[in-house]
Amino acid sequence: MEWWYHLPLIVSCVWVFVLGLGVGSFLNVLIVRLPFEKSIIWPGSRCGHCLRPIRLLDNLPIIGYLRLRGRCRFCQATFSSRYLWVELGTGLAFLALFGIEIVTQGYGGALGLTPWQDVPGLRNGSGALGAFPPVSAWIYFFYHATLLSLLIASAVIDAEHRIIPLPITYTGTLIGLIGSTLLPWPWPSDPSVLQAIPAGFPWTLPEAGASIPTGATLWPFAGPPPDWAPAGSWKLGLLNGLIGAAAGMFVGRSIKFLFEVGLGRPALGLGDADLLMMAGAFLGWQPAVLALPVGSLVTLPIILPLMAWAKLRGRGSGNELPFGPGIAAGVVVVWLGWPLFGELTRILFDPVMVGLIAFIMGGGMLVAGLIIGKPSEPTSPSERKPQQEAASSA
Template sequence: MNILLTYGPPAFWCAWVFLFGLGVGSFLNVLIARLPYDKSPIWPGSRCGACLQPLKLRDNIPILGYLRLRGRCRMCGATFSSRYLWVEVGTGVAFLSLFVIEVMTQAIGGPEFLRPWHYAPGLKFSWFSASPPPQDWLLFASHAFLLSVLIVAALIDAEHRVIPTQVTYIGTAVGLLASTLLAWPWPSDPAVLAQIQPNAPWFLPNILGKLPTGMTLWPFWGPLPTWTPAGSWQLGLCNALIGAAVGTALVRGIKFLFEIGIGKEALGLGDADLMMMAGAFLGWQVVLIGFFAGGLAGLLLKIPSVIYSLITGRTVVSELSFGPGLALGIVATWFAWPWVSSSAVVLFEPVVLGVLVIAIGGGLLVAGILLRRK
């Protein structure tokens, strides 16, 4: 009985979030299948791609429907891609991970091993409460939306080498609205910033652990300008606009410099749109670091196809889709922000930031020229 009282409510909400993620994943499958062909995600209903017969309602139940049919159409026996199953499972796991990291770890009175991940004082609630408070759910819903559109963009780019603007433009618009209305340090009270010495440089190590994470992980600059006070819509709008601008400008600038050097197309404008969307939600610091983490992730994702080519002797597409890697880099940077931020504070130093931009730009230009000569 004690175990039920202690773990019952949290287990229920974790299970609910996972099941909700499965349902969202089912809808994401529709978007992934239809958006590349400019088809409506609403009409017509789900049907077999071979015989065009509508699927029964019970066949659309996440995971269970696929397993009951054994991955085949009930009418004609055509095989369904296993992607449908894995997207549902992956979305459920992603939603559950987000909920645990950003919400459940903030609970007071929980297990000793479940310590706060992000520093977000505004999310604290009792482990024994019937449900986390509304602001916790609102933050989860906002960030779950970002996770969803990143999944859609990444998987479409992996298969079709294109990222539909319907995904990135709508995602950017939602990010701009959410960041403006839920301005940093929401959901925490701006009073938590009183522990930071007024006008003290934010690039010094003594700032670590004192900056709360919010809808946007960090503000666009610190100390905050007087015209963008903490919690104001002005700050939220600046965070979103600057984050989106840095996200798209970063990819477009690197694309421009690298193409000058190498003499052919590199990256794509869809990648720039994806980073713009992420910046509107999370801020410019996350997309800056996430871009380079995404480059590494993209290379790691390419390794299995190279190994497959070597083993089977079959050729694979040599060009690399950066969308999946960039999405993974953003999510990894976002989830690991408590550790990444210990180095990211130097981005509040103008001189360091300027040197970093010049070094990155010059390095990419030189690398492109060397590759072109080769």
């Protein structure tokens, strides 16, 4: 096999990475301006210190930052390294998403790797190996890359400011509803693949699992879609998006309520519920319901030591949990992992199991609120100082 055989793949990957850098540059604008409710269009990029506009070439992702070593060309004020990391991170995230969803599909097939040429809905018309991904594969990628970009911006802003701006989540929910309507499940797979499941066969049984395809949105229901909204119809797509958004709103607000009852004071912003609503509009109800518990499992081992460290150094009260990054990570894990969870995901079609999970989640948030809400040591800085001095002199 000659190297040029892979040329379309290499060109596609480079293009996706560069696109991610450019999008990351735009996300930086959102991250800097949205928390202060500034316009994201006007004025153009400028130095936050001397307010002089940034030249076009200096504004290039990564290159502009590295060439000037992160400083303003005119007044030498340093720019936050976050600009660099958000650009690079978005570029790498786009590349990873393209690799998982389009190049390998990651699931099924020999060795668990099925290139796009072998995935029914994403297959090239010519079927030729070494060809560029077809248009359907690009649409599939752009839809998910849009969600990924909104999640990155929300996570970074929440980590810095403990807020998730409405323009991101509300615009995102609208884009998600339009997308899930235009790309109804099981797109890009053909709805006829569902005929492999006999009529009246419960989807909760393992035998059905192999025949239920994952589309750009996840499996919508615990059974065949209703007659008035058949698989692949815009009605099913819109219904799926609306149920997802409603599920996110409901779960987010319930968790906020229970956590704050336990804690005894307001803690979670409604931005977290809005973030779940946006993910539900894009993908369906599954990530909206599962993102917080899954995200907690993924991020708490990282966040808790960081919080403990901050507490040791006397920074912050250590009681403020940024839920945004955790929810964003949970959405990504549920969405990309959905086809891999396979058998496990089927329990979500069982009302008893869903009730049990809801009970555990709700109770868990209540208990978590109670534990965090009763600090065993004084938390205000003035009370802590004498302790620290005692510790350092000892």
